[in-house]
Amino acid sequence: MLKIKGLNRTFPANKKLDQAAVAAVDDLSVELEPGELFTMLGPSGCGKTTTLRCVAGLERPDAGEITLGDRVLFSSERKIDVDANQRGLGMVFQSYAIWPHMDVFRNIAFPLEIMPRKSRPSKKEIRVRVERVLDVVQLGHLAGRRATDLSGGQQQRLALARALVMEPPLLLLDEPLSNLDAKLREGMRFELKRLQRDLGVTAVYVTHDQVEALAMSNRIAVMRHGRIEQLGKPREIYGSPTTRFVADFIGSANFIEGQVVGPAPQGTGFVIRTAFGEVTAGSAQEHTVGDGVLITVRPESMSLDTAAGGDWTGEVAARAFLGDGVDHMVKLGEVTLRVKTSPRISIPDGTPVRVLFEDDACAIVPDGGGGSLASLEPREPVGSPA
Numbered sequence: 001m002l003k004i005k006g007l008n009r010t011f012p013a014n015k016k017l018d019q020a021a022v023a024a025v026d027d028l029s030v031e032l033e034p035g036e037l038f039t040m041l042g043p044s045g046c047g048k049t050t051t052l053r054c055v056a057g058l059e060r061p062d063a064g065e066i067t068l069g070d071r072v073l074f075s076s077e078r079k080i081d082v083d084a085n086q087r088g089l090g091m092v093f094q095s096y097a098i099w100p101h102m103d104v105f106r107n108i109a110f111p112l113e114i115m116p117r118k119s120r121p122s123k124k125e126i127r128v129r130v131e132r133v134l135d136v137v138q139l140g141h142l143a144g145r146r147a148t149d150l151s152g153g154q155q156q157r158l159a160l161a162r163a164l165v166m167e168p169p170l171l172l173l174d175e176p177l178s179n180l181d182a183k184l185r186e187g188m189r190f191e192l193k194r195l196q197r198d199l200g201v202t203a204v205y206v207t208h209d210q211v212e213a214l215a216m217s218n219r220i221a222v223m224r225h226g227r228i229e230q231l232g233k234p235r236e237i238y239g240s241p242t243t244r245f246v247a248d249f250i251g252s253a254n255f256i257e258g259q260v261v262g263p264a265p266q267g268t269g270f271v272i273r274t275a276f277g278e279v280t281a282g283s284a285q286e287h288t289v290g291d292g293v294l295i296t297v298r299p300e301s302m303s304l305d306t307a308a309g310g311d312w313t314g315e316v317a318a319r320a321f322l323g324d325g326v327d328h329m330v331k332l333g334e335v336t337l338r339v340k341t342s343p344r345i346s347i348p349d350g351t352p353v354r355v356l357f358e359d360d361a362c363a364i365v366p367d368g369g370g371g372s373l374a375s376l377e378p379r380e381p382v383g384s385p386a
C-alpha cells in the first residue's frame, strides 16, 4: 500500500512579502494498511494538505520517497517524480469541481472518455462502470439531471463517484465535507465510511475536525508543525493521548497539575495530589514519589454533586446546553474544569458543587510535546446558554 518515507517540503522565504521559510512537511514517514481509512488530523497550517498534495503529485517534495505497492511515485534519491495524471489516484477536494454544463452521468463518464485511446474503455464498458458507481453513491435516479441542480450533498457524492469510477488503488480526500451544512455533514460521514469500506478502497482523509476523524477513521495521525505527533486508532488517540497537544486538540480535555504521592492501592495507576484534592490517574510510564505531572480528564468522565464540601469543591461559573448534555464550567481556585452532565441536569451559576470522577477517568499525560499551561485552559463551551 502507500508508504511515505522521510518526506520533506519547505516553502522558501519570501522577502517581498516578509515571510520566513516554512517547513510544511518535516521528515514525515508513515505506512498505510490496505483497505483502511487513514486520517491526517490537525490544526490549520500543520501540513496536512501539503502532504496529501505531495502524494497526489501536485506538490514536489524536497526530499523523501512515496511508493504505492511496488510502484515508486516519488523518490528524491532516485530522481523519480511520476506526473499527477499518471499516478492513477482518486481525488476529492473541498471544492468538488463538477462540470456545470454536463449532466450527472456525463460528469462521471467524462474522465474515462478522455483517457488515452489505448487504455480507454469501450463505450459499453464506460456505461457499465458509470452505472455501477451511480448505484454505489445512490444517484442512479438522477443520472440525467444537470449537475448544478443537485443539492450540496448530492454534488459531493457526484464528486466521489467521479473519483471512484477510475477504480483507483488509493483515494485522497481533502476536507470533502467541509462545504456541507452540519446535518448533512454528519450523514455523509457515515455514508462515506460505508462506501469506502464496501468498496475496500484505501483512503487518506484530511480534516481539522476531530469529531469527523474519530467517527470515520481506522487510524488517525495527529499532525503538528509538519510532523506526526501521535498515530493510533481513534479510541487510543482519544483515551490515551501521549502529549498535551493531542489531548487538547482531540475533544475538550481538562488539565490539572499535580504531584505523585505513590502507586494506587488497587489496580494500576498512581495517586496524584493536586491543589483541590487527591485523585487516581492511569499512566503508561513509571513515576516516582514527588514527580510533578499533568493529568487529563474528559468532561464526560466527571459528574457534579450539589452536596458540596471537602475536596474537589468549586462553583459553577457558566453552562451551555448542547442537546445531548450540558457543559458546566466549574471554577476551582485558578482552574476551570469543563464537566459534561446529562441534558436533564442544569445547575445554576454560582452554585457550590463537588466534582466526582468516574473510575479510570484521569490519565497522566506523558507530555512529549509543548504547549504552555495557559493555552490549555478549557475553551469556552460551544452551545446555547442552558
Ligand SMILES: Nc1ncnc2c1ncn2[C@@H]1O[C@H](COP(=O)(O)OP(=O)(O)OP(=O)(O)O)[C@@H](O)[C@H]1O
Residues within 6 Å of the ligand: 011, 022, 023, 024, 042, 043, 044, 045, 046, 047, 048, 049, 050, 051, 208
Ligand atoms: N504555496 C505555498 N507557499 C508558501 N507557504 C505555503 C504554501 N502552501 C502552504 N504553505 C504553508 O505551509 C504550511 C502548511 O500548509 P498546509 O496547507 O499543508 O496546512 P494544512 O494543515 O492543510 O492547513 P489547512 O487546514 O488550513 O488547509 C502553512 O504554514 C502554510 O502557510
